[in-house]
Amino acid sequence: MSELLIDIARAAVRRALEAGASGAECTISEGEEFSASVRMREVENLKQAGSRGAGIRVLVGNLTGSSRTSDLSAQGIETMVRGAMGLARITTPDPHAGLPDPADLGRFPNDLRLYDDSVSRMETEWKIAQATRAEEVALAADARITNSEGASFDSYLGSRAFANSLGFAGEYRTSSCGLSVVPVAKQNGSMERDYWQTAAREVARLESPEEVGRRAAERALRRLNPRKVPTQKVPVIFEPRTARMLLGDLFDAVNGGAIYRQASFLAGKLGEKIASDALTIIDDATMPGLFGSSPFDDEGVTSRRTVVIEKGVLKSYLLNTYTARKLGLKTTANASRGLAGNAGVGPGNFYIEAGTRPEGDLIAGILQGFYVTELIGASANTVTGDYSSGAAGLWIENGELAYPVSEITIAGNLKQMLMNLEQVAANLEFRSSIASPALLIGEMTISGQ
Amino acid sequence: MGSPPSFLASFFSGKFGITERDLESYLSEALSAGGEYADLYFEYLSTSSIGIDEGIVKSASESVTLGVGIRVIAGERTGYAYSDDLSPEKIRKAARVAALIARGPASIMKTGFQEARKHNLYSMVTSPHEASLAERVDLVKRADAAAREYDGRVFQVIASYADSVREVLVASSDGRLSFDRQPMARMGVAALARETDGIPQQGYSGGGGRVTLDFFLNEKTPEHFAKEAARQAIVQLSAVDAPAGESIVVLGPGWPGILLHEAVGHGLEADFNRKGVSAFSGRIGQQVASPLCTVIDDGTIGSRRGSLNVDDEGVPTQKNVLIENGILRGYLQDTLSARLLKSSSTGSGRRESYQHIPMPRMTNTYMLAGQSDPGDIIRSVPKGIYCATFGGGQVDITSGNFVFQATESYLIEDGKLTRPVKGASLIGNGPEALKYVSMVGNDLQLDEGIGVCGKEGQSVPVGVGIPTVKIDKMTVGGTSA
Numbered sequence: 031m032s033e034l035l036i037d038i039a040r041a042a043v044r045r046a047l048e049a050g051a052s053g054a055e056c057t058i059s060e061g062e063e064f065s066a067s068v069r070m071r072e073v074e075n076l077k078q079a080g081s082r083g084a085g086i087r088v089l090v091g092n093l094t095g096s097s098r099t100s101d102l103s104a105q106g107i108e109t110m111v112r113g114a115m116g117l118a119r120i121t122t123p124d125p126h127a128g129l130p131d132p133a134d135l136g137r138f139p140n141d142l143r144l145y146d147d148s149v150s151r152m153e154t155e156w157k158i159a160q161a162t163r164a165e166e167v168a169l170a171a172d173a174r175i176t177n178s179e180g181a182s183f184d185s186y187l188g189s190r191a192f193a194n195s196l197g198f199a200g201e202y203r204t205s206s207c208g209l210s211v212v213p214v215a216k217q218n219g220s221m222e223r224d225y226w227q228t229a230a231r232e233v234a235r236l237e238s239p240e241e242v243g244r245r246a247a248e249r250a251l252r253r254l255n256p257r258k259v260p261t262q263k264v265p266v267i268f269e270p271r272t273a274r275m276l277l278g279d280l281f282d283a284v285n286g287g288a289i290y291r292q293a294s295f296l297a298g299k300l301g302e303k304i305a306s307d308a309l310t311i312i313d314d315a316t317m318p319g320l321f322g323s324s325p326f327d328d329e330g331v332t333s334r335r336t337v338v339i340e341k342g343v344l345k346s347y348l349l350n351t352y353t354a355r356k357l358g359l360k361t362t363a364n365a366s367r368g369l370a371g372n373a374g375v376g377p378g379n380f381y382i383e384a385g386t387r388p389e390g391d392l393i394a395g396i397l398q399g400f401y402v403t404e405l406i407g408a409s410a411n412t413v414t415g416d417y418s419s420g421a422a423g424l425w426i427e428n429g430e431l432a433y434p435v436s437e438i439t440i441a442g443n444l445k446q447m448l449m450n451l452e453q454v455a456a457n458l459e460f461r462s463s464i465a466s467p468a469l470l471i472g473e474m475t476i477s478g479q
Numbered sequence: 480m481g482s483p484p485s486f487l488a489s490f491f492s493g494k495f496g497i498t499e500r501d502l503e504s505y506l507s508e509a510l511s512a513g514g515e516y517a518d519l520y521f522e523y524l525s526t527s528s529i530g531i532d533e534g535i536v537k538s539a540s541e542s543v544t545l546g547v548g549i550r551v552i553a554g555e556r557t558g559y560a561y562s563d564d565l566s567p568e569k570i571r572k573a574a575r576v577a578a579l580i581a582r583g584p585a586s587i588m589k590t591g592f593q594e595a596r597k598h599n600l601y602s603m604v605t606s607p608h609e610a611s612l613a614e615r616v617d618l619v620k621r622a623d624a625a626a627r628e629y630d631g632r633v634f635q636v637i638a639s640y641a642d643s644v645r646e647v648l649v650a651s652s653d654g655r656l657s658f659d660r661q662p663m664a665r666m667g668v669a670a671l672a673r674e675t676d677g678i679p680q681q682g683y684s685g686g687g688g689r690v691t692l693d694f695f696l697n698e699k700t701p702e703h704f705a706k707e708a709a710r711q712a713i714v715q716l717s718a719v720d721a722p723a724g725e726s727i728v729v730l731g732p733g734w735p736g737i738l739l740h741e742a743v744g745h746g747l748e749a750d751f752n753r754k755g756v757s758a759f760s761g762r763i764g765q766q767v768a769s770p771l772c773t774v775i776d777d778g779t780i781g782s783r784r785g786s787l788n789v790d791d792e793g794v795p796t797q798k799n800v801l802i803e804n805g806i807l808r809g810y811l812q813d814t815l816s817a818r819l820l821k822s823s824s825t826g827s828g829r830r831e832s833y834q835h836i837p838m839p840r841m842t843n844t845y846m847l848a849g850q851s852d853p854g855d856i857i858r859s860v861p862k863g864i865y866c867a868t869f870g871g872g873q874v875d876i877t878s879g880n881f882v883f884q885a886t887e888s889y890l891i892e893d894g895k896l897t898r899p900v901k902g903a904s905l906i907g908n909g910p911e912a913l914k915y916v917s918m919v920g921n922d923l924q925l926d927e928g929i930g931v932c933g934k935e936g937q938s939v940p941v942g943v944g945i946p947t948v949k950i951d952k953m954t955v956g957g958t959s960a
Contacts, residue, residue, distance in 0.1 A: 069555075069754065075836060076580050077559040079573065081546070098542035100563045109543075117539035120612045124535045154579075179756050179877075214756050214877060223756065223877040256878075261724035261960050291532075291635050292679055293671055371540050407873035407882030407904055413671065413681045418721075418904040418956045420873070420882030437880050439904045439956025441723065477723040477906075477956040 035060060035191035036201040038084065038102055043193050045111045046088045051118075053089035053129050053195045057328065057369050058082070058102070061188035066154065068161040069180035071169075076154070085369030088114045092123040098370035114370075127372075129329070130351040134361055135198040136332035142202075143319040146232035149185050149205035157183040160209055160239050167243025168213040174254065175247050179223060181211035198330040205231050206321070209242050215250040222256070224249035224404075229461060231319050249403070252424065256436035259425060259478045265399040266440060266474045267392055267426070270457055272402045273466035277382060279410035279417070280311070281464065283444065284338055284346075285375045286353025286364075288412055295415040295445055296344060304344045305448035308385065311339040313348055315363065315378025322379035322463030329365035329373050336362045338380075342448075350375050381465040385454035389468040392453050399426040400435065400476055415444035438478040447471050485594060489658045490646040491521050495565050499592055502650040505549070506588045508574035510652060513583030514553040516814075517574075518651040520791065521547045521565070522833040528641035531619040539612070548833040549574050552815060553581040559836050592656035595649075597788040597795050598779055601662055601689040614692060615640055618666065618701050625705035626670045632716070633709050634679075635671035638701070640664070642691065649793030657793030663784070663940065664690050665928065668704045672712035680718070682711025683886075686927030688942075689782040699927065711868065711887055714899050721888065721903035721957025727863030728905065728953040729856055729891065732924035734869055736943035739774050740844050740932065741872040741881035742909045743767070747801050747809070748827075748839040748934075749816035751876050758879030758909050759807065767807045768913030771849055774802040776811060778826055778842030784928040785843035785942035792828035792837050799825045801844075802913075813839045831937040841932060845944030849919025853947040856918045858894040864955055865889045865896055866905070879909035904956035912953065920947030 039056040046054035062080040066073065084107065085098040095118030099110040165181035185207040193199035208229035215222050226246035228237035268276055288294035296304060315323050315333035324333055329351055337345045349357070350365035350373045366376025393401065401424045408419035422436035442450075455468035491497045502519060509517035523545040530538040546563040547570055558580025560573040622638035642664035649657045667685035684707035686699055695701060730738060743759070751757035759767065768774070778787050778796025787796045792814050800808045812820070813828030816839055829840035857865060865888060872883030882904050889896040925944035932941040 073556050073580070075557045075559065077836065078576050078579075079559075079561040079834065081561070081563045081834065083544070083563075085542075094538065096538065096540035098540070098544075100544045100546065113541050117541060117612065120529075120536065120616050121539050122531075122534075122536040124537055127537070177755055179754065221756075221758065221877055223875070253878075258954075263960060291637075291671070293635065293681065295678075370542060372538050404875075406875055406880065407871065407884060407906075409870055409884040409902060409904060411681070411902055413679050414901075416901050418884070418902065418958075420880065420904055420906045420956070422875075422878075422880070436878060437906055437908055437954065439723075439882070439906050439954060441721075441903065441956050441958045443958070475723050475956075475958045475960050477954055477960075479725060479954075 036199050039191045039193035040199055042086055042107045043195050049115050051088040055194040056086045058084045058191045063186050065184045066158045067180050067182035083369050086114050088118055090118045092127050093118040093121045094127050096370040126355040130331050132196050134331045137200050138316050138325045138333045142323045145203040145205045148233040149207050163239035164211040164243040167240050168211050168247040171247030174215045174217045175213045176216045177214040179212035184208050192330055194330055200326055202325055211246045213247050213250045215254050217254045220255045222253035253434045256434040258437050259435050261477050263473050263475050265396050266471050267401045268469045272405050273469045274464050275405050277466045278464050282412045284348050286347050286349035287375055289347050290356040293413050299344050303342050305342040306451045307341045308454045309342050309451050310383040313378050313380045317379050320379050320460050327363040327365040328367045331361055331363040334363050348375055377463050384456050384458035384467045389455040389457050392455055392470045394429040396426045401426055417442050417444050440474050442474040491648045505570050505574050506652045508571050509549055509551050509578055510586040512578040512581040513586050514551040514581035516552040518550050520833050521648040523646040526643040529615050529619055530639040531623045532637045546833040549577040551577045551580050556580050561834050588652045589654045593654050595655050595657035595793050600786050601782045618695055622668045622701035622705040625702040626709045629706050629709035630713050632672040633670050638668045640666050655793045657789045659788045662689050666704050668708040670708040670712045680712050680715035682708045684708040685929040688784045688928040718899040718901045720959040721900040723957045723960045725952055726955045727860050728950045729865045730948045731867040732922045732947050734926040736845050736945035737869050737872045737883050740943050741874040742912050744841045744844045745874050746876045746909050749810040749812045750839050752810050753816050757876045762807050765807055766805050767910045768802050768805040769916040770805040771919045772805050772913050772916050773847040776841050776844045780843050783843050783942045784940045790826045790828045791830045794824045794826045796826035811839045829939050835937050841941050843942035848921050848923035848946045851918045851920050853920045853922050856947050856949050860891045863891040865891050882906045906954045915951040917951050918949040922946045
């Protein structure tokens with residue numbers, strides 16, 4: 031690479047100011063992706079490529095315009111800047127629009143271990159072998175595993191640079207790699223698939239292909255020959271994989287963008303008790319090695335840790351500069367955007383603090399209930415809290431996982447579900463930027479036969 | 480060999496000086512380590528979008544992305560690489576990376592291209608970028624005003640307008656050459672309404688297609704979408720809890736056709752069937768729906784959102800019968816699946832962009848109209864639920880279970896629509912659900928053009944459609960047990 035991304039970003043900001051902007055911010059990213067997939071012991075796809083892109087947002091007083099390009103040459107940047115300036119002229123003045131408070135800008139000082147060289151050093155043959163091994167282990171696990179949708183090993187190496195007209199400029203590199211497999215189990219006319227996946231910023235932190243294959247097979251097998259249960263109200267346990275999806279819906283409800291528009295059931299509830307004592311939710315972009323970490327957010331604001339809900343009390347919304355100004359609050363460094371456009375609000379590592387009891391204890395305490403392992407077509411209405419989703423999982427009988435269940439829905443309202451959160455298990459693992467241990471909700475409506 | 484005039488007049492020839500000789504040399508490079516087939520997909524996409532929120536035009540954005548994707552197929556294996564730099568060195572380098580999938584002596588590229596036949600579905604009188612920025616701003620301002628005017632209880636409106644033009648060139652080692660210019664435009668309006676100090680409710684409406692700005696001035700106006708969004712929000716203010724359990728379900732015409740997309744469409748994509756992982760695998764010729772059901776996937780309908788002159792492998796789209804009078808007739812094929820299944824492409828090879836490998840996808844999926852009067856259908860239901868509008872949906876193609884979310888529904892009591900009910904998921908099983916279709920209306924409608932279909936991380940625009948349909952048994956996921 032001939033020119034540093036951060037220098038291109040600085041130059042773009044300078045060009046915008048020369049063209050008459052009163053403020054500007056530029057994001058540039060560059061990445062190399064690799065993906066190898068294997069199916070039924072044969073290589074299926076091999077994909078490898080790199081790409082770059084730049085985006086600029088200009089302010090002309092209280093007007094804003096944005097533009098994006100994949101052409102990083104001086105001419106490409108010039109065209110991008112002129113495009114954004116032209117667009118700013120057609121917007122309406124917005125008194126809250128602007129760049130962050132200069133005092134908020136900065137880089138989290140510690141090494142967040144977002145990049146590890148091991149990812150770039152792995153040979154293609156080795157990556158293919160990992161996927162092949164994971165699939166082989168899944169296929170060999172049981173005679174009922176007769177087919178597979180395949181296994182894949184993916185990796186990504188990226189760089190992101192950001193500069194604004196307040197003098198902030200920063201750049202960081204990231205790496206990630208992941209291994210997953212999707213076996214298909216078949217018995218007596220019933221066919222079910224499931225998957226297991228491991229992902230990390232360094233190769234050494236991946237689970238082994240054997241572990242991935244074994245867990246995927248186990249999950250597909252336990253779904254075979256499901257029943258459809260009668261419609262009823264019962265306690266529901268979300269295992270970590272489905273609990274994190276539920277938590278993702280909750281993120282939308284604490285997103286400052288929904289709050290200032292009154293489009294969240296949590297609007298106006300700051301300081302109020304909105305969940306049971308068992309619930310504490312943190313957002314922390316400063317945890318080393320995790321997918322939700324970064325030294326600064328997408329506006330150049332120093333990353334931080336925010337307590338969102340503490341023992342059931344709503345302590346903070348998640349905000350970028352704009353939503354914070356709309357609400358008369360301070361940004362929580364949650365600005366998020368692709369390359370161009372006004373920043374939205376996104377999670378750092380958004381997680382539910384682990385409880386002390388193993389998941390098995392939660393199950394053991396239930397006479398009749400539902401353990402959710404898959405949500406399909408989940409729909410959470412952030413405005414009203416109404417929640418309804420297709421689901422599959424295991425029926426709990428007398429404290430044990432008894433038999434598989436599918437083709438049912440679970441429904442409730444997030445307001446009541448939060449108050450009814452009876453237990454949080456200890457099994458918190460950070461597999462993506464949103465993470466949760468298993469959760470026990472006292473009562474939800476199961477819709478079945 | 481000389482290039483035909485249409486190629487010389489094409490976008491990539493004009494803007495980047497790409498010749499047929501260049502295309503041949505890139506394809507030869509791609510086949511330098513063997514493989515039976517290679518293709519190139521050049522893409523130049525320009526987009527613009529404008530948004531209004533709280534009556535303020537807060538965002539205006541545009542972008543240009545371009546690149547080329549290169550694919551090499553050897554048996555069931557695919558090698559893929561792309562470049563966002565169209566210089567010959569970078570394209571050749573990407574071709575060599577894609578070639579890594581094959582291990583053998585070089586294959587021979589067929590010399591000389593044949594320009595593929597294509598439809599002429601979306602004639603663009605004016606390019607979207609010729610319309611002034613002010614005209615686009617006017618669209619979102621009109622939507623904002625109309626939604627607020629509809630009812631005093633509307634207190635929050637977000638409206639957006641986005642359009643794009645995609646220039647595409649596909650060249651394959653078996654001599655297919657194809658180019659297309661694909662417009663797309665879409666408006667969306669979201670409204671929030673509440674009674675004094677009450678709980679807010681939301682409504683959403685949107686639409687568009689392979690059209691340009693004039694469509695929103697002459698056919699579907701900003702006011703049309705704004706009033707619909709506001710109306711839905713107001714209806715929800717009096718909604719009661721949705722029922723839980725099995726019920727008779729009547730689907731209204733239009734967007735509820737998403738049922739077909741989830742229940743049968745995905746399960747009939749040839750890649751899943753070739754691999755034997757779909758609940759529909761091996762069921763061609765079997766009864767999978769009531770005899771009243773004929774389901775079509777058609778990429779050739781005028782300027783619909785899912786329509787294409789040629790698919791993303793350069794093959795003309797077509798009208799494919801998926802289910803005929805309840806009998807499963809065919810799968811949706813791309814060139815790879817067609818080759819492996821010894822069939823032919825159904826013009827269903829699609830991809831999100833030059834960075835993605837094509838796969839079989841739907842275009843516009845709908846059910847043919849039947850004989851019944853829609854009013855008679857509702858009158859025939861003693862107790863059930865009528866679904867007028869939907870949100871999204873999802874399917875597990877292996878078990879066949881699918882879900883979709885009703886966002887505007889009503890209770891049916893003694894043959895009449897009574898109270899509106901809150902949003903709820905509906906769940907069913909693909910090969911079983913349509914067997915319970917007992918009446919099909921004579922009122923087929925296609926949706927307004929908002930569908931986005933996701934598969935293996937790739938999003939493509941699609942359309943759906945359905946007449947009023949009565950399903951005797953389906954599970955409704957409400958809270959009122």
